Amino acid sequence: MKWVASRVRDIGHPDYHQTLHFDVYRSIGLEFGLDPLKVFDFITEVSDAVPEFILNIESPADFGSTQAQFDNYAQIVSTLDARSSHARIVVDARVIKLSGPKLTLLAITTSWCGGRVPTLSG
Structure with missing residues (x-):
């Protein structure tokens, strides 16, 4: 993480404010025994x-x-929000297999819900 941030600082324009995005494939939960x-x-x-x-x-x-x-993502996100953290949780909707209102609610309670991008055509 620090190395990536350092590279962005080194090669990016001073006014460039990058969002760092890491897909950790559930490894944090495995490391910490699924304790939110x-x-x-x-x-x-x-x-x-x-x-x-x-x-x-x-x-x-x-x-x-x-x-x-x-439940657990909502707890993590609300705790991050309460702390005014600049970290965000991204949920891959394909993993949790939600649709409709439940997917919308999850997208609202987490920071972003990936994996289901609508296709728009003209």
Whole structure:
């Protein structure tokens, strides 16, 4: 993370404000025993190491079921928001297999929901 941030600083224009996006493939949850507060603590520690960047963390954990995914991600995101963190949680909708209103609600409670991009044609 620090290396990527350093490279962006080194080669980017001073007015260029990059968002760093890392898909961690559920590895944070595996490392911390699926404890949402430990996942939050780690994400916060990482984001604090690169405070000038918005940090997107995609798929930090797989909590086993759709309901557990929803509940735990909502807890992590609300804690990040309460702390005014510049870290964001990104959810891959293909993993959690939601659609319709539930997907919309998850997208609102998390920072961004990837994997289902509408195709627009004219």
